Amino acid sequence: MILLPVLASLPALAGIIRVSPSGPIRSIKQAIEKAKPFDTIIVEKGIYKEGTIIVNKPVYLKGINYPVIDGENKYEIITINSDQVTLDGFAVQHSGSSSYNDIAAIRINNARKVTIRNNQLDDTFFGIYSQHAGSCLITGNTIRSYPKTELGSANGIHCWKSDSMQITNNKISGHRDGIYFEFVTASSIRNNYSHDNLRYGLHFMFSNKDIYDNNTFERNGAGVAVMFSKEVTMLNNKFLSNWGASSYGILLKEISDSHIEHNDFSRNTTGIYLEGTTRIMVTKNHFNGNGYALRIQASCNDNTILQNNFTGNTFDVATNGSLVLNKFSRNYWDKYEGYDLNRDGVGDIPFRPVSMYSMVVERNPTAMMLFRSFLVNLFDKTEKMLPGLTPEGLRDDQPMMRSLKF
Amino acid sequence: MYMKKVIKYVILDILKNRIMIAYTVFLLAISLSVFNLEDNNAKGLLSLLNLVLILVPLVSIVFATIYVYNATEFIELLVSQPLKRVNIWLSIFTGLAVSCSLAFLVGCGLPVLLYAPEGSGLMLILMGLLITIIFIAIAMLASLLTRDKAKGTGLALLLWFYFTLIFDGLILFLLFQFMDYPMETPMIIFSSLNPIDLARILILLKMDISALMGATSAVFKDFFGTGWGMSISLLILLSWIFVPLWWSVVKFRKKDL
Numbered sequence: 001m002i003l004l005p006v007l008a009s010l011p012a013l014a015g016i017i018r019v020s021p022s023g024p025i026r027s028i029k030q031a032i033e034k035a036k037p038f039d040t041i042i043v044e045k046g047i048y049k050e051g052t053i054i055v056n057k058p059v060y061l062k063g064i065n066y067p068v069i070d071g072e073n074k075y076e077i078i079t080i081n082s083d084q085v086t087l088d089g090f091a092v093q094h095s096g097s098s099s100y101n102d103i104a105a106i107r108i109n110n111a112r113k114v115t116i117r118n119n120q121l122d123d124t125f126f127g128i129y130s131q132h133a134g135s136c137l138i139t140g141n142t143i144r145s146y147p148k149t150e151l152g153s154a155n156g157i158h159c160w161k162s163d164s165m166q167i168t169n170n171k172i173s174g175h176r177d178g179i180y181f182e183f184v185t186a187s188s189i190r191n192n193y194s195h196d197n198l199r200y201g202l203h204f205m206f207s208n209k210d211i212y213d214n215n216t217f218e219r220n221g222a223g224v225a226v227m228f229s230k231e232v233t234m235l236n237n238k239f240l241s242n243w244g245a246s247s248y249g250i251l252l253k254e255i256s257d258s259h260i261e262h263n264d265f266s267r268n269t270t271g272i273y274l275e276g277t278t279r280i281m282v283t284k285n286h287f288n289g290n291g292y293a294l295r296i297q298a299s300c301n302d303n304t305i306l307q308n309n310f311t312g313n314t315f316d317v318a319t320n321g322s323l324v325l326n327k328f329s330r331n332y333w334d335k336y337e338g339y340d341l342n343r344d345g346v347g348d349i350p351f352r353p354v355s356m357y358s359m360v361v362e363r364n365p366t367a368m369m370l371f372r373s374f375l376v377n378l379f380d381k382t383e384k385m386l387p388g389l390t391p392e393g394l395r396d397d398q399p400m401m402r403s404l405k406f
Numbered sequence: 407m408y409m410k411k412v413i414k415y416v417i418l419d420i421l422k423n424r425i426m427i428a429y430t431v432f433l434l435a436i437s438l439s440v441f442n443l444e445d446n447n448a449k450g451l452l453s454l455l456n457l458v459l460i461l462v463p464l465v466s467i468v469f470a471t472i473y474v475y476n477a478t479e480f481i482e483l484l485v486s487q488p489l490k491r492v493n494i495w496l497s498i499f500t501g502l503a504v505s506c507s508l509a510f511l512v513g514c515g516l517p518v519l520l521y522a523p524e525g526s527g528l529m530l531i532l533m534g535l536l537i538t539i540i541f542i543a544i545a546m547l548a549s550l551l552t553r554d555k556a557k558g559t560g561l562a563l564l565l566w567f568y569f570t571l572i573f574d575g576l577i578l579f580l581l582f583q584f585m586d587y588p589m590e591t592p593m594i595i596f597s598s599l600n601p602i603d604l605a606r607i608l609i610l611l612k613m614d615i616s617a618l619m620g621a622t623s624a625v626f627k628d629f630f631g632t633g634w635g636m637s638i639s640l641l642i643l644l645s646w647i648f649v650p651l652w653w654s655v656v657k658f659r660k661k662d663l
Contacts, residue, residue: 289448291614312448314614334449366589367581369597369626371614372452373606374460375574403445 020044028053028061028069035059043067043090055080055087063089066120071095071105077124079107086115097125102154104129108136116141126154127175133162138170145174150198150221155180159187167192177203178220185209193218200225201242204232212237223248223268232258241267248273249290255280262406265290271313274300283307284406292318292358301325309403310334310353314371317353317394318362324393328353332400340401351399354390356383408489409497416501420473426509429465433457433513447522448613451530454514455609458534459602462510463541464566470502470545471562475555482663495658499546499651503539510538526612533605540601540646541566547654550661573600594629601646604639 017031017039025031029050031041037058045065052075055061059082067090071077074096078087087106095105104126108114111133118140121127127143130136138157147153156172158180159165165187171194172178178194181187182205189212194201201217204210204226213235217224223242226232232255239249249268250260256278263285265271271290272282275297283306287293293313294305298321305326310316311334330346335355338347357376361368370376383390420426436457441450474481477498484494514534518527548561577596581589597603611630629635 312446334446364581364585366593367578369593369607370574370578370581370603372455372459372610373574373603374456374570375578377456 015039017041018044019048021046032057032059038084051075053078055082055085057082058084060086061088061090062086063091063119066091068093073097073123076103076107077105079109080111080114081109083112084114085111086117087119088115088117089119091120091122092124093120093122095124095126097152097154099151102126102129102158104154104158107131108133112136115139126158127156127172129155129158129160130162130165131160133159133165135164136162137166137168139166139168141170143170143172143175147174147176147198150176153198155203156194156197159184163187166190171195173197177201178217179203181205181207181210183207188212190214192216195219197221202226204229208232211235216240217242217249219243220247222246223251225251225253226255226258227251227253228255230256230258234258234260234263236262238264239266239268239271240264243267243269245269251275252277252280259283260285264288265293270295273297274303276300278302280304281306284404285309286311287316288312291315295319296326297321298323303327304329306330307400307404308332311403315355315358315361318358319354319391319394320362322391324391326394328394328396330398330400331396332403333396334403336399336401338399345401347399347401350395350397352384352387352390352395354394356380356389359389409493412484412494412497413501413504416498417505420502420505421508425469426505429469430509430513433461433510434517437514437517441517441521447524448526451518451522451526451613454518454530455606455613457514458530458537458609459606460570462514462534463537463569463602466506466538466541467545467548467562467566468559469506470542471549471558472555473502474498474546474549475558485663491659492655495546495655496651499542502542502546506538506542507535510534526609529609529612533609536643536647537601537605540643540650543647543650543654547650547657550654550657569600569602574603577603590626594626598639598642601643604643608636608639 015036017035019025019028019031019041027050028043028048032055035041040060040062043063045067047068047070049070049072069077069090069092071094073094077092077095092105096103105121105124106116106128108130112135114136116128116138121141121143124145128138143156145153153176155177156175156179157167161183163185165184167179168190170192173196175197176199178197178201179189180203184207187210192215195218197220199221201220202224206228208230211233216238218240220242223239242249247269249265249271251273254276258280260282261284265287267289269291271287271293273295276299278301280303285308287308287310289312292315293310294317296319298319303326305328308331310331316333316335333351333353336347336351338349340347356379437454440453444450485491515531518531544565545562548565549558551561552558597607607630630639
């Protein structure tokens with residue numbers, strides 16, 4: 001019994017090959033050629049320019065003090081074609097770029113159980129690209145690029161037709177999309193910091209049963225987009241300062257049976273934008289200082305907005321029609337002016353979070369310039385007493401008197 | 407030399423004025439209670455914004471108009487002395503402006519500095535001051551348009567009503583009439599035609615920046631948000647002081663007392 005873990009780690013006892021600029025083996029390619037499966041290749045500090053390195057056997061590649069692997073702005077740098085490869089501690093830089101090939105700094109191709117750990121990717125086209133991969137761990141990498149246009153750039157971590165991926169503790173900036181998922185299932189995205197990307201911090205397409213939690217998405221061109229997916233769980237994320245005409249904390253399009261819980265939406269032009277969503281639970285989130293906390297299109301149904309805090313938003317909820325098939329309950333709205341006679345913490349009169357002027361602005365955005373003027377305040381007050389323009393059904397019947405603590 | 411004396415006299419006279427004291431205390435009471443009642447300062451500032459946009463211009467214009475009418479005999483006395491009319495008029499304006507600004511600073515500025523000394527708070531104080539002085543300048547002009555005190559006060563009220571409500575109503579009407587056309591640039595020009603609107607937009611840029619970044623309103627951010635646009639807006643606000651004042655000076659010089 002005691003020997004079991006030792007036996008299990010036997011592959012680690014396999015040979016060690018050293019690569020260094022001065023040593024007998026000077027190139028990583030050469031080392032991979034010589035290596036037997038489950039060998040360790042230790043790469044000393046230096047600059048390696050070897051075109052495309054193809055890893056076609058299960059080896060453990062370990063960089064000491066971040067040896068530089070340079071793609072000279074021409075090549076895809078590392079292609080992993082084998083299961084159980086580990087790539088640890090490299091500085092991978094200057095990949096090629098192309099408008100018709102998906103050139104990546106590190107590509108995982110048709111492989112399982114690959115680990116990409118603690119690498120520094122700099123000036124790359126696609127950062128880490130996985131296709132037909134499974135059970136891979138991508139962790140602790142810093143991925144940075146300096147693109148100028150959306151067309152001339154690609155995604156930081158790009159996963160396509162993969163499953164059971166774990167993407168944790170990465171820092172991604174300056175790409176088109178920070179993290180891109182298409183047809184990826186049963187995966188998790190955790191503790192990443194995706195910021196200052198040209199388009200989305202995280203982009204989800206046709207990816208079901210995934211979870212993303214504890215990530216921070218900041219100052220991305222268009223925030224985070226989750227589209228055409230089912231059973232996505234979003235927990236404890238921060239969506240900060242996504243500013244712009246079509247910029248959202250989260251853009252949800254055709255999503256169903258998903259959970260949005262304990263997230264923090266601050267200073268976004270729009271906190272959450274919902275279009276064609278079904279059975280989404282939005283609960284225990286903070287919406288603070290957003291232009292619009294929620295924009296719910298009339299095409300959404302059966303969504304529940306429960307126990308959230310809405311503070312300091314210019315508009316709490318905006319919508320584009322009069323049909324409301326969603327439920328608002330027990331939220332705290334700082335604009336609520338009702339009373340609580342029986343002192344149970346729940347306001348006695350319902351709150352209508354859609355202000356009349358947000359409907360006006362929806363139709364004529366330039367009218368935003370008159371916002372907070374005496375005239376507009378009068379309009380809003382009148383509308384509160386006699387609702388005419390705002391959807392009658394959109395109301396919180398149990399607004400909380402005090403902000404909720406989670 | 408005598409200008410200083412007149413200014414000093416006017417300031418002391420106004421500071422002793424019961425209405426001015428009541429105005430200061432009222433502002434102070436509202437500001438303090440607003441900040442103490444609301445648990446976040448942003449909401450407090452929002453309530454004060456309404457105060458600055460509605461009450462401050464009202465009090466400034468009505469008080470200044472009535473003061474000038476009540477001071478008719480005093481002004482006649484000064485004019486009979488070997489003093490320049492321009493200087494007499496400007497000293498009265500300066501006295502009014504300084505004392506009303508002082509009242510605003512104590513009543514509204516102090517609480518804001520205490521509770522919300524951030525960008526939007528400071529902008530609110532600056533705009534409040536400018537609005538006070540602008541409406542005093544407009545009042546000086548209005549009081550010269552008619553000899554009758556009741557008519558003059560009515561005119562002041564009408565002007566206040568126009569700047570706070572009617573003007574915005576007209577703008578909203580135009581916006582919807584010309585909905586199919588790009589209205590951003592005309593809107594920037596329109597807003598400079600009303601000091602209250604201009605002040606409100608400048609405060610809005612600090613307060614609701616996230617919402618303003620959306621849709622077409624980003625155009626306003628691009629204009630008013632830059633140092634250049636900001637200086638232009640401040641210049642326009644200053645010209646809202648100097649143009650009515652200069653006009654009233656011209657009128658006062660020719661006036662048959």
